[in-house]
Amino acid sequence: MSKEEQKFVAHITTQEEDFSQWYTDVILKADLVDYSPVKGFMVIKPYGYAIWENIQRELDDRFRATGHKNAYFPLLIPESLLKKEEEHVEGFAPEVAWVTHGGNEELAEPLVVRPTSETIICSMYAKWVQSYRDLPLLYNQWCNVVRWEKSTRPFLRTSEFLWQEGHTVHATEEEAQEETLRMLEVYREFAYNVLAIPVITGQKTEKEKFAGALHTYTIEALMQDGKALQAGTSHNLAQHFAKVFDIQYLDKDGQLKYVWQTSWGVSTRLIGGIIMVHGDERGLVLPPKVAPVQVVIVPIAMHKEGVLDKARDIYDRLNEIGLRVELDDRDTQSPGWKFNEWELKGVPVRIEIGPRDIENDQVVLVRRDNLDKTFVPMGELEDKTLSAIDEVQRGLLDKALKMREDRTTSAKDIDTFKEGVNRGFVKAMWCGSNECEDKIKEETGATTRCIPFEEEQIDDKCICCGEKAKHMVYFAKAY
């Protein structure tokens, strides 16, 4: 590493030294978030929020394409509604925020700030669903939820977070199961193609499933420090909520029947995932598809005749073809300073334009993922920039795939297992018992991430108790 680089990276803790601190340094210095006066609540600043907006747009398109409509349900839920489904209350009661007063009046019934909206939505669905002709209802909402967390970290776990929650009701069990898996696949495809994050898909164990669900499915991503991040979940709620909220419809055959339900969600936690999968020692590295700024233009010696005009011309041409471009024409910062700052902010492509380039009718193009520099003839500006954007997106995915592969092992014995979970995912056999799951967690710090859809036969015995194995499971330490 050169002296200059050392000087720069000295501002950020290295990943190797302390990954958590690196994460905190990066999100603050890249201007994604700031701490608010309320414990556990973060301000998402414009640059961070723009990432979320891009995630929203990409996902929302996919939700619409699969027949869903957006709606909005209230923030506050009466205590009695939350308490209707037994497992659900038990799961969420310890972390809900209560509203007990309206103005100066104490409320007759306390309200909770939604930790998730199954209950209030079900109470409405009970009114809206009468006939099989009303089904299915395929609604989604973008909103905030509050869970009173004991320890918080920006994006990964905050007391309030932004998310989307899809809530659907169906006439049949099969339809609900199809929907559950359809949306999981939407998440998987989105993570892979948009966030450049390859995820493992599979089913959660009984212990790890959503409070009130029959089955929970998950997408699990691996971070560069070897810890797993649950990046999205899709639940088959069966008729658990339908029965307590009395959501029934009159079927073709004249019979009154309960609906079958699903719910699914991803949150601003995804932003934490992007940072920890792609980031490097110079800061953020953003996948072009969600980067708030895809191309930054840095003029060199911009006070000189023609430089700024040329830079504006480049800006217009790239803007014209639909790229998110920014021209950094601040006269308070030197070019070198700007290079470092935009790298810290993870902008996928940088274009430099100076007197020398103008003379040669070219620009300098630099990729953020590998810092490769190329000279691009002015006539090929649009083509070469677009292909560079594609290459960065592809490059990040390839790198993430390789990282996950390097950090995934399989284990037949507990020692190999322990080594493996210090590096990443471990594939191992499991007998299916809660006891073994607990014991493994206690001894190794690793939890079951999921029972993947594609299981391998690593062994025929449970890694913990040695009894006959039921499933191959992905284990990891998790966020």
Place this chain on the structure above:
RNA sequence: CGGGGUGUAGCGCAGCUUGGUAGCGCGUCUCGUUCGGGACGAGAAGGUCGCAGGUUCAAGUCCUGUCACCCCGACCA
């Protein structure tokens, strides 16, 4: 909620042991020179030392309490 750490100018820190009128670097503002990987000179602005009590002639410094943040666990998206 347990263990550890930190709160002093916008940011990063020193000062605290041994109480005596608050400092450094970066950034900011003005002017000039610069501009191809964190430029340089000159001048200037900016702090009730996290908050609340207490001890003292005197508290950033000592004592008590409290709040917040960070890290590691437990719990959870």
